[in-house]
Amino acid sequence: MKKGSSPTSVDVAKQAGVSQATVSMVFSGRQERVRVSDATRTRVLAVAAALGYSPHPLAQALRRQRSGIIGFVPRDQRTTPTMQPVPFLLGLHLARAAMQRGYHIIEVGAEENPFVSQVSQVSQVSQETLVSFLQSRRVDGVIFDGPETAHDVERVFASGVPVVQVIRPQLTVSTATITVDPAPGINAAVAHLVALGHRAIAFVGRGGSYPVDTLRLDSFVAALARHALAPDRDALHLVAHYTPDDAYAATRALLSRPVRPTAIFAAGDNLVLGVLRALHEARVRVPEAMSVVSYDDVLAADLYPPIASVAQPLAEVGERAVALIAALLDPTPSEEEGLRHLVLATRFIARASTQPPQSSDGAGG
Amino acid sequence: MKKGSSPTSVDVAKQAGVSQATVSMVFSGRQERVRVSDATRTRVLAVAAALGYSPHPLAQALRRQRSGIIGFVPRDQRTTPTMQPVPFLLGLHLARAAMQRGYHIIEVGAEENPFVSQVSQVSQVSQETLVSFLQSRRVDGVIFDGPETAHDVERVFASGVPVVQVIRPQLTVSTATITVDPAPGINAAVAHLVALGHRAIAFVGRGGSYPVDTLRLDSFVAALARHALAPDRDALHLVAHYTPDDAYAATRALLSRPVRPTAIFAAGDNLVLGVLRALHEARVRVPEAMSVVSYDDVLAADLYPPIASVAQPLAEVGERAVALIAALLDPTPSEEEGLRHLVLATRFIARASTQPPQSSDGAGG
DNA sequence: ATGAAAGCGCTAACAA
DNA sequence: TTGTTAGCGCTTTCAT
Secondary structure, three states: OOOOOOHHHHHHHHHHHOOOOHHHHHHHHOOOOOOOHHHHHHHOOOOOOOOOOOOOOHHHHHHHHHOEEEEEEEOOOOOOOOOOOHHHHHHHHHHHHHHHOOOOEEOOOOOOOOOOOOOOOOOOOOOHHHHHHHHOOOOOOEEEEEOOHHHHHHHHHHHHOEEEOOOOOOOOOOOEEEEEEEEEOOOOOOOHHHHHHHEEEEEEOOOOOOHHHHHHHHHHHHHHHHHHOOOOOEEEEEOOOOOOOHHHHHHHHHHOOOOOOEEEOOOHHHHHHHHHHHHHHHHOOOOOOOOEEEOOOOOOHOOOOHHHHOOHHHHHHHHHHEEEEHHHHHHHHHOOOOOOOOEOOEEEOOOOOOOOOOOOOOOOO | OOOOOOOOHHHHHHOOOOOHHHHHHHHHHOOOOOOOOHHHHHHHHHHHHHHHHOOOOHHHHHHHOOOEEEEEOOOOOOOOOOHHHHHHHHHHHHHHHHHHHHEEEOOOOOOOOOOOOOOOOOOOOOOHHHHHHHOOOOOOOEEEEOOOHHHHHHHHHHHOOOOEEEOOOOOHHHHOOEEEOOOOHHHHHHHHHHHHOOOOEEEEEEEEEEHHHHHHHHHHHHHHHHHHOOHHHHHHHEEEOOOOHHHHHHHHHHOOOOOOOOOOOOOOOOHHHHHHHHHHOOOOOOOOOEEEEEOOOOOOHOOOOOOEEEEEOOHHHHHHHHHHHHHHHHOOOOOOOOEEEEEEEEEEEEEOOOOOOOOOOOOOO
């Protein structure tokens, strides 16, 4: 142990009067092969503690051929917490979950292209780059959250690296997935609104580009049907982009219609920001003149009024995603199946943003 | 090169008819010692490209005794983007900046204590653990954002690892710092409000526990003084905790006073959420009945109405922090000094949340 | 300008 | 149960 640097297993071995390999076994031995006697183990641990020894993760990684790094490719270029609240929070949960299992998360933006800036030779951008970057970093697995195309996923998957897609998977690639079933939460939300007396409930969300979006819309329509309500086709305002601005425009359009809905369901917490802005501007008070429910429950609780919302179990998604990568890396015969396509439930959280509709239903455009 | 695994420098060397050491020089040689002829370099690069070779980062790291990992200890336990918007965004900027330089960020919560769950022997929590964890991970440097006490920082700093504190430094430890000067932005904000005709401007923020909080308050008071305005002592509502709830309570107190302020300055974007809730509840319209300005500009733009805000240059903070760690790791004689205590400026962004005060200044509580 | 050789600190056969 | 040995893929003197 030289100046400054940490003690190594050799230092511990010398002090404890055992071989270096024994020290290694004490620290990294799998349970299956408990090769070390209790006496030796105790002595080694004591010496290690005294010296402040811990195994060098890089040396372990090199030897084991495991980097301990999991790549995370978030849905969009994350910009601000309001624009993309879910990926932000998911990233946090992933990082936590990974750390608990001794992994790290590195986040890679597909379009950001960090690789190019390092190796000037490489000039072809985008898809190619993401995969190269991931491979050059020797990640042990990759977690995709809503890739724009199947191409990236396909390439990474084909390279043999464990892949799991979460929340918004590209279903054409047969990777493991962890998705969220919007139905339970949306059913509860709609039931809640209907119980309050609402009949005209509008939907502000995205259309059929992603299966996930379709699923939310379908769940919404199905939930209405449960109460013998048909959706007002014109009150399904489908935004083109998942942005507050698009939701704002959609809501304005909704408000200018001859017969206004009495409640709005916004299919994302960033969308609800735009919805609220439009309502505020039009002086439509929430919940007095309009009930509002959102999906995501990331920002909802802290807005005004606190917005009732359908919560996704993001912490569990992160937890499971990391666990799945870990399981894929060290397959146990038993658990092989059954966890490759996990679907988690949503739940509805009521808040002050809903109340019975006003009896006066004149338009105020 | 066996099945599945990536090609190594040996593979490239064989194909190119050179020694492995030469391949290494081509890829990692410092400029100082340009040991390789152009012909050889070209040939090696061609073969490498054909084989899809890139240096194994773990092997490099082990050999160089550089993990390439920078630890990030965020200000608080990050929970949701609304509760702690700044650390979320800062984390993103740090990750981006690190990646550009070939580093990774791993995030460590001081109280979260991820280490304990792995090594059951360790039972003493908190401070001790953070440092051990960082050391066991062999981080090359640590970035602190607002440590609660100086203790952690001190220990890491004492261990010889490069440390930089950002935004909310503990000044008792003589690490490098990157801070933000609130004065320019706050001056502009106050000037803006005064120009609109506001004279009674309240401050919702935290008191003297942190230098940074004091600085914001002092900047605010100083800005008032520039316009020959004295702060109404009772309109400096200091919240105990940096939470929307505390700001909500403070704002309610403010509204119940006999003479209401006509404008509120909230010293953080999470605080402004509480401020807006209190105003909405009391049916005080923004900006008609109350102008509102916030600090941070992370959430502000997407609230209703869009809140004028003092923006911190978070991207630059992240960029500089990583650059500083890198510089500390490879000191260049020239730049040693001058970058150890960097102070960046804030700027004010006007939005629809301000307007001249109403002439009728009766209380409505 | 290039090659040979010695490790970085660890894990995993294989021996003993 | 423990020790010996051979690398993981790379960087870096030191020869040539």
